[in-house]
Amino acid sequence: xxxxxxxxxxxxxxxxxxxxxxxxxxxxxxxxxxxxxxxxxxxxxxxxxxxxxxxxxxxxxxxxxxxxxxxxxxxxxxxxxxxxxxxxxxxxxxxxxxxxxxxxxxxxxxxxxxxxxxxxxxxxxxxxxxxxxxxxxxxxxxxxxxxxxxxxxxxxxxxxxxxxxxxxxxxxxxxxxxxxxxxxxxxxxxxxxxxxxxxxxxxxxxxxxxxxxxxxxxxxxxxxxxxxxxxxxxxxxxxxxxxxxxxxxxxxxxxxxxxxxxxxxxxxxxxxxxxxxxxxxxxxxxxxxxxxxxxxxxxxxxxxxxxxxxxxxxxxxxxxxxxxxxxxxxxx
Amino acid sequence: xxxxxxxxxxxxxxxxxxxxxxxxxxxxxxxxxxxxxxxxxxxxxxxxxxxxxxxxxxxxxxxxxxxxxxxxxxxxxxxxxxxxxxxxxxxxxxxxxxxxxxxxxxxxxxxxxxxxxxxxxxxxxxxxxxxxxxxxxxxxxxxxxxxxxxxxxxxxxxxxxxxxxxxxxxxxxxxxxxxxxxxxxxxxxxxxxxxxxxxxxxxxxxxxxxxxxxxxxxxxxxxxxxxxxxxxxxxxxxxxxxxxxxxxxxxxxxxxxxxxxxxxxxxxxxxxxxxxxxxxxxxxx
Numbered sequence: 262x263x264x265x266x267x268x269x270x271x272x273x274x275x276x277x278x279x280x281x282x283x284x285x286x287x288x289x290x291x292x293x294x295x296x297x298x299x300x301x302x303x304x305x306x307x308x309x310x311x312x313x314x315x316x317x318x319x320x321x322x323x324x325x326x327x328x329x330x331x332x333x334x335x336x337x338x339x340x341x342x343x344x345x346x347x348x349x350x351x352x353x354x355x356x357x358x359x360x361x362x363x364x365x366x367x368x369x370x371x372x373x374x375x376x377x378x379x380x381x382x383x384x385x386x387x388x389x390x391x392x393x394x395x396x397x398x399x400x401x402x403x404x405x406x407x408x409x410x411x412x413x414x415x416x417x418x419x420x421x422x423x424x425x426x427x428x429x430x431x432x433x434x435x436x437x438x439x440x441x442x443x444x445x446x447x448x449x450x451x452x453x454x455x456x457x458x459x460x461x462x463x464x465x466x467x468x469x470x471x472x473x474x475x476x477x478x479x480x481x482x483x484x485x486x487x488x489x490x491x492x493x494x495x496x497x498x499x500x501x502x503x504x505x506x507x508x509x510x511x512x513x514x515x516x517x518x519x520x521x522x523x524x525x526x527x528x529x530x531x532x533x534x535x536x537x538x539x540x541x542x543x544x545x546x547x548x549x550x551x552x553x554x555x556x557x558x559x560x561x562x563x564x565x566x567x568x569x570x571x572x573x574x575x576x577x578x579x580x581x582x583x584x585x586x587x588x589x590x591x592x593x
Numbered sequence: 594x595x596x597x598x599x600x601x602x603x604x605x606x607x608x609x610x611x612x613x614x615x616x617x618x619x620x621x622x623x624x625x626x627x628x629x630x631x632x633x634x635x636x637x638x639x640x641x642x643x644x645x646x647x648x649x650x651x652x653x654x655x656x657x658x659x660x661x662x663x664x665x666x667x668x669x670x671x672x673x674x675x676x677x678x679x680x681x682x683x684x685x686x687x688x689x690x691x692x693x694x695x696x697x698x699x700x701x702x703x704x705x706x707x708x709x710x711x712x713x714x715x716x717x718x719x720x721x722x723x724x725x726x727x728x729x730x731x732x733x734x735x736x737x738x739x740x741x742x743x744x745x746x747x748x749x750x751x752x753x754x755x756x757x758x759x760x761x762x763x764x765x766x767x768x769x770x771x772x773x774x775x776x777x778x779x780x781x782x783x784x785x786x787x788x789x790x791x792x793x794x795x796x797x798x799x800x801x802x803x804x805x806x807x808x809x810x811x812x813x814x815x816x817x818x819x820x821x822x823x824x825x826x827x828x829x830x831x832x833x834x835x836x837x838x839x840x841x842x843x844x845x846x847x848x849x850x851x852x853x854x855x856x857x858x859x860x861x862x863x864x865x866x867x868x869x870x871x872x873x874x875x876x877x878x
Contacts, residue, residue, distance in 0.1 A: 283780060283781060284701060284703075284781065287697065287701070287781040287782065287785075288697050288701055288703055291693035291694060291696060291697045291785075292693075292694060292697055292709075294690055295690045295691070295693075295694040295756075296709070298690075298746070298749060298750035299712065299713065299716060299750065301731065301750060302724075302728055302731070302747055302750030302751055303716040303719060303724070303750070303751065304712070304716070305727075305731060306724040306725075306726075306727035306728045306731060307719060307724060307727075309727040309730070309731075310723075310724060310726065310727045313726075313727065320729075320730070361620075364616075365616070365617065365620060368613050368616060368617060369617070371613075373613065373614075373617065374614075376617075377864075378621070379617045379618070379620070379621050380868075381860075381864065382620075382621035382624045382625050383620060383621060383624050384868075385624070385625075385628075385857070385860060386624055386628075387806070388806060388809075388856045388857075388859075388860055388867075389628070389852075389853055389856060390809055390810050390812075390827060390828055390831070390852055390856070391810045391812055391828065392812050392828045392829075392831050392832050392852075393831060393849045393852045393853060396831070396835060396845050396846075396848075396849050397627050397628060397631055397849060398627065400630070400631065400634070400647075400842045400845065400846065401627050401630070403840065403842075406647050406842070407627065407630050407647045407648070410646045410647055410648050411626075411648065414648065442623075442624065442627070445624075446624065447871060450868055450871045450872055451871060451872060453872065454868075454869070454871065454872020454873065455872070457872070473606075474606075474609065503720045503722070505722055505813075506812070510812075510832075522720070522722050522723070525722075525723070526722065529726045535726055538726055539726060539727070542720075542723035542724070542726070545720065545723060546718070546719060546720070546723065549718055549720070550718060553718055
């Protein structure tokens, strides 16, 4: 990634021994702890994970070397690779979430009375802790409680109401909807920030030319945030593959709602098949890396022409979004 | 925000306005309703809870028994205290480490600079939950399990967002600031602490918001690494409380509402910072 040469560097009075000495000292003291933490909690576990994935072992025993068997099992077992299909629901949810966020953000960019109130209402779910969100929706979907009562008040007959969390046709949709509820406002605030950073004289010029709201949206707002939208769409793929919290808290992965991580968590901590769980993690990581490489190639070719002139660090920028989202999206 | 001040009032624009408000109000109701219903339910007595619909208002908003029960049984006080301690230490430490690391990576050219950036980049791709199987063993052998400081350390160790925020921020801070400091006789440490660090405020706000939300939400690691009752964070305290109550949602809702209140207070107090932090994290980040 990145080109450190593109970053500003303190040009060298490297001739002075003292300053060179001091520079090395600064680099060392400022980096030693973060690097140690990175090694200890990311790379050491990562290499151990690769090692464990070739063993049949639990937490305590050393286990026996089994070669590629764990990897074969990941693809053969019904409850491993195949549950990635559940992620499709979360991907669809992510697309809907981005569309809604974009829609509300564009509405609120134009003058709206009480926009602060709507913004606060839509954004607040993001600040509720994940476990609380789980219980709110357990209550919301429970048979005979909130959602059933709302639908009955709207005139739906009681016998037509499904069991929201048990019916395997709809329970994944219900769970993905909780993610949409939780993150739409956050995405909206992100989009609004991007829209606000557009030079306001552009809008004024546009109005003097007699453009209506739709034209303003199409010709000014949309192009200015196109990159962020595309990027979020691509990132939602890896985010959806990692979906964990809603099924874990609300249904505990029962009735076909177990996502890849919920199953992996169960295999690792309840069944104590550490080797198999590590193999699952590695397989998912390979998929995520492939997605990221695909995304980079996409950006390289799709935006090469426009970026080359205007932005000296296009690649670096994209990678930053990716890193942030990947890191922040752990609990979709 | 007054982008459309020149807009003429035509029938089409009036229709557009009405539609706009209908959409926004409907969305706000959908966003708030699930929480509002919990508020209603939390104020209901057992009998009231059994006979009334969840959508009905409680007989009185003065019935606080459920809250008292939740506060006591779930050890909410302990949960809040632990979460607050963890939050303060992780924010201070991770901001300090990320800022120093970003300063070095951005301002100095040295062998391995690009390698280190790549290492952090790749680390951000590894999903956190996936590695916990092996992180657990490392935590265990270092004796960090069931200590708040162990949890603080592991949270600092998996912090990559802040590093990217600070790296980006440093790229937009002019090097002439550093140079003038050096000319005035500052050391590199002096440049960082006296000149650059005070200018990092926007980046600090952004990473506090993003990091703060993620710590407050964190359940998986605190469940693994803090198993004793007196070490529970707000997430694990709530989770442990709810189990025995099954479908007694009036107690559960009271617990949920208690956890929401501090988030709500902080949100109301620093709304603008939170929004600008979110937006900056996404746009410039």
